[in-house]
Amino acid sequence: MIDKKKMPLAIGVAFVAFTTQFGGGFASGAQIYQYFMNYGIWAFLMPFIAQFLLALFFWYGLRYAYRHKTYDYRRFSDSFYGKYRVIFSNLYEIVYLMLICLAPAVAFATGGSTLNTLTGIPYWACTLIIGAFIFVIALYGTEIVRKCASTLSVIIIIGLLVVLIPNIVAQWGTITDSVGQMAQGALPVCSKESGSFGGALWTAIVYFLFQLASIGLMYQHTEPLTDEKQVTKSAVYMFLVNTITMMLAVVGMAAIAFNSGLKDASVPMLLLVQNGVGASFLTPVISILIILGAVSTGVNMIAGIVTRTVNAVERKKSTEEAKKGHMARSTAASLIFTLLAFGIAQFGLLPLVKVGYSYLGYATLIGVGIPFVVHAVYTKVKGTK
Template sequence: MIDKNKMPLAIGIAFVAFTTQFGGGFASGAQLYQYFINYGIWTLIMPIVAQLILTLFFWYGLSYAYRRKTYDYRSFSNSFYGKYRYILSNLYEIVYLMLICLAPAVAFATGGSTLNMLTGIPYFLCTLIIGVFIFGIALFGTNIVRKAASTLSVVIIIGLIVVLVPNIIVQWDTIMSSIGNLAGGIMPVGSTQTGSFVGALWRAVVYALFQLASIGLMYQHVKPLTDEKQLNLSMIYMFIVNSACMLLAVFGMLAVAYNPELSNTSVPMLLFVQNGVGTAILTPIISILIILGAVSTGVNMIAGIVNRVVGALEARDNNQEISTSKNRIRSTITSFLFTVMTFAIAQFGLLPLIAKGYSYLGYATLIAIGIPFILHALFFKEKKSAKL
């Protein structure tokens, strides 16, 4: 199992940033279609634009956290927003809760859609199966999943490379044909876009913004740094690796961009594999990896909100000693309620959640983080930054 503590610090931070962005949703290919490929030829550059925007925001926020020693998102917000903290700190709390609720729902939908395509079992039952696994593991196996989360993410990426590279090589002519169609203004199957640069750019910005919502999970990781140059280097690593992975996946997904079956699937990666080489071997491999990524994401997010709610309830007990059984009951009830809630949200389907749900999260993040970060960078010197 991968131990981030044994990595160089710059690589470790880049690795954590990588795992916050790439999971089952990315591995399914649905995000790439909804935010990039559906917007035409600009899909060849907009993933880089999105990663550049995201990296700049991450660098600015993490640099502030390092210099001011604010290693959790609440202390960061209170320091960064200054006299506006009563509004903006609480607004970020709302964004964080949106992320906590939406990410498990997408995990349900990703795992459910994958099972549905593989088995033909109704989507509702597939998400129910995923939900049972997530609920059970969130109660009894959270520590194991957390320890394995980084390893799982690396395994997902290795699996994607194993799937993508040979199929890209074999289907290169089809990919080049797709690029020619995009350049000629012929939009992919299911796209309702015009292929305009402005539309593609805005969608890339929205993608960067909803990914930015996870920055609150990153502040803790700058604490071990001894030099800000390490942070700068980690952001360079983050940009290069994330951009390369996205472009590789985009090229792979272009192989099925004009496949009529695309309109009937919510997991383009499976369609890509089923129409490529090594189908008998690669289909179960990528399916397992997508489901593992989905379950891992769902467990971590639900466990996070359970700890937050139970911790708040215990704080209201005025630090009285809480019995193990009472803590277990609270954790079980909270975990069950959030599992049911995110299961219900997942019934909207994978594509609507990614297209609409993440868009709304991006708009909220723009108000709570994006605009304040930009104003802070433009108008406040570092010595004044705590007095925003």
């Protein structure tokens, strides 16, 4: 496994931010298709804008956390929002709960869609299989998954690069033809968008916003930093690595932008592989990595909300009382949230990515985006930090 202790601190922070954004959902191609490719030629510009905004807001939040030693999201919120903390600290709690409820459902849908494409087993049965794995591991194997999560995410990205680079080279003619069509106003298969700059820009902002919801997971990683300049360096690394990774995916997806099979593809990346080079080898490789990433994400998020729920129930109990029924409460909570995620996943991967994450983005705009901008302007005028 990757030892983040051996990394330069700034790169380590950027690495964590990288793994919170790119996992099984990204590797499936669904996010790229819904938030960028749907808008035609603007797909080649908007990743730069989305990643710049994300790096900028992460930098602002992490710099505040470093300066004020607020290493968990509740302490950060209470300090950052000041006299308005009763409203905005609790609002971020809602955003955070939305995140850890939606992410497992997308993980179910990602794993289920991939398994369905590979085996032909009905989608609902595939999500049930993925859910069973997540439920069992969430109860008994969370520590192992947490230790492997970063390594697994990097393996997914390496696998994605192994898929994308040869296919970009082999299908360069198709890609340039697709780019030419999009430059003339054509939109990819099944796109219902207008292809306008304004629509593409707003969707890129929504993408940035729902990714910003995970900033609460990042504050803890500023604690080992020894210099504020490391926060700035980490933001620069974050922008460069995330943008390059996303642009590779956009260019690769251009190869299938006008492929008629895209209208029935719930996992666009599999369509790219199946129509490209090394399909017999790369299809199972990328499929396994997507499923592993989905399971890892689902386990981490469900384990997180289960812990929060069980701790809230046990808070008023004595230590002995809490120990006696702890496993039963954990099992019940895991089952409830697993079934909830399974139910939400039945809406399908693409609708969840498009609609579910959009609502999360709107909530984050109110709870994080606007307050950050107001705070930045206020502190600039007042000359405070």
